[in-house]
Amino acid sequence: MDIALTEEEQRLVETARAFAADVVAPRAADWERDRVMPREAIRAAVEAGLGSLLVPKEHGGQGASRTTLARVAEELSAVDMAFAFSLVVHNNHLNSIANAGNPEHIERYLPRMLTGEVIGSFLLTEPQGGSDAAAITTSATRDGDGWRLNGRKAWVTNAAEADLLSVYAQTDPDKGWRGIATFQVEAERDGVVREAPYSTLGAHAMGTGGFRFEDCRVEDRAMLLPPGDGFKFAMSGIDLARACVAAMCCGILRTSLDVALGYAAGRRAFGQRIADFQGLQWQLADVATDLHAARLMAYEAMRLIDAGQAAAIEAAHAKKFATRVALTGVAECMQAMGADGYKHDFPLARHLACAKMGQYIDGTTEIQNVVIGRALLKPYID
Ligand SMILES: Cc1cc2nc3c(=O)[nH]c(=O)nc-3n(C[C@H](O)[C@H](O)[C@H](O)COP(=O)(O)OP(=O)(O)OC[C@H]3O[C@@H](n4cnc5c(N)ncnc54)[C@H](O)[C@@H]3O)c2cc1C
Structure with missing residues (x-):
């Protein structure tokens, strides 16, 4: 079928195809057998431009179309969907900061995500359920000029290696989805507990697992999207x-x-x-x-x-x-x-x-x- 891509976008798809053949194909079976999330390979893919496809060029990304993201993901997935999905999650996290972040967020988080030094993640689902996403119970409560996060997140792609967590938390349970905000939380911060990756049918290369937040304090500037906008952005x-x-x-x-x-x-x-x-x-x-x-x-x-x-x-x-x-x-x-x-x-x-x-x-x-x-x-x- 005729998929309209610019020459530059086509080159990104070819880069993905070559990366999949040269880097992913020889290792994917081992990653699965040994249950390894291949941090270095993800970083190499990000360095090759495959981790910032939708990020505008003025922010250092590729400024490519959504169709390009899908074509790149298809090429990687043809060899290993776990690797492809891991990279898509990183892309989406990076893109959410580039599009929804203020200049301080962009300056603070983008550069190291653009090099793959920092791996991103998306924490919406909780152990009690994922489909009814508006019903999350991880709480964010006001604490002086910051917030305290408490609760559990489940099924986090990249959990094994993620450095930056995009956490959806409820600021006011009476408000339902309108109370949900998004916070950027470093995985090594006090009060963040990384749980052991899950044992699943397959796809271990994406290091899926859970996190706990135990009185984790974050500054106000960690809020990427305010109550209401957080949930709307996730759904958008x-x-x-x-x-x-x-x-x-x-x-x-x-x-x-x-x-x-x-x-x-x-x-x-x-x-x-x-x-x-x-x-x-x-x-x-x-x-x-x-x-x-x-x-x-x-x-x-x-x-x-x-x-x-x-x-x-x-x-x-x-x-x-x-x-x-x-x-x-x-x-x-x-x-x-x-x-x-x-x-x-x-x-x-x-x-x-x-x-x-x-x-x-x-x-x-x-x-x-x-x-x-x-x-x-x-x-x-x-
Ligand atoms: C490998 C993997 C990686 C994932 N990565 C992430 C991630 O990075 N971040 C993240 O936030 N989440 C992630 N998820 C979670 C995923 O989004 C959820 O699994 C999904 O939303 C379903 O939620 P659940 O598993 O809790 O099922 P539940 O919501 O508990 O649903 C259980 C069953 O009930 C059905 N059901 C629920 N509601 C309805 C309804 N209204 N009508 C009919 N049937 C219904 C469901 O279809 C399902 O069959 C990941 C999941 C997997 C398996």
């Missing part, structure tokens, strides 16, 4: 995040299909190539059709977002569809490879775990249906 980026997950799922499905096709062309059974069995061809043809549809949906959502148009429904459709077909498609590709597809010698098992992860991050499949269902019913019940 959600369509982009969802379409980006869809693009990442296209990456893992693309690789899985390539691997399965190559395998099927070389493997023989009953005196012929397994690729010549029509049943197997059709099985992979269905995966290719799903991939084609998922890409069209992901990049149509991105096109709308870049054009500043409403994209909530398109992003929800894209995320729901792409994560679903990634999960079924990777499994079909593994099946086409017989028991070999099940081995860690091939990357498909890693991709399968990431496809499942895609169904939770940035809103579950059910929440996409909530968005779509509400829009479908709106003309009938308003």
Whole structure:
């Protein structure tokens, strides 16, 4: 499909492809096996310009389109979605400071994030739930000329290595989402407890884990977004995040299909190539059709977002569809490879775990249906 990128943006996509091949591909299986969050590789990707894609050029970023972010994420995800997502989270944190921060925030936080010396993160979800994000209970209470943070955050991507935490906290429970503000908190600050990374089905390279805030005092200037704006800002980026997950799922499905096709062309059974069995061809043809549809949906959502148009429904459709077909498609590709597809010698098992992860991050499949269902019913019940 024709995805409009400038020459400079195209070069960033090529940089991502080369970085994925040269740096990520040789190591991704080891990161997963050893459960390592590859801090140095993330820093190298940031230094290569892949960590500040949306940050305006005047602030030292790439000033690229949202579509470029998705294309870069797709290329990295084609090798390792965990690495890609980790970098997307860093990009988004950096971008939120560049766009919503005052000059002091920008001067204080941006330079070291732009070099990858400081790794970012996004702390909204809590142990008691993520879908109902407005119900968070981590509290921020006034303390002289600053704030005290108390509470727990869960499912923080990059938690294992994050240096700067973008923390969503409630300043006034009576106000619901209007009381939620965003604070920039250094991970090594007193009162911040980094919990051990989770043991999950896969994607350990993104170091997902939790944090506790125990009477953590921050200055007033740590507040990036005041009550009300914090939650609105988080929600304003959600369509982009969802379409980006869809693009990442296209990456893992693309690789899985390539691997399965190559395998099927070389493997023989009953005196012929397994690729010549029509049943197997059709099985992979269905995966290719799903991939084609998922890409069209992901990049149509991105096109709308870049054009500043409403994209909530398109992003929800894209995320729901792409994560679903990634999960079924990777499994079909593994099946086409017989028991070999099940081995860690091939990357498909890693991709399968990431496809499942895609169904939770940035809103579950059910929440996409909530968005779509509400829009479908709106003309009938308003
Ligand atoms: C690997 C990974 C990385 C993550 N990284 C981050 C991160 O960096 N920062 C962050 O803040 N969060 C992160 N998350 C959290 C993610 O956003 C949440 O998992 C997600 O929002 C769902 O929340 P939950 O898991 O608490 O499920 P719950 O909200 O407890 O939902 C449980 C079940 O109920 C369903 N459900 C809930 N509400 C409805 C409804 N209204 N209608 C129908 N069904 C419903 C859900 O779909 C789900 O099936 C990450 C998650 C994962 C798995």
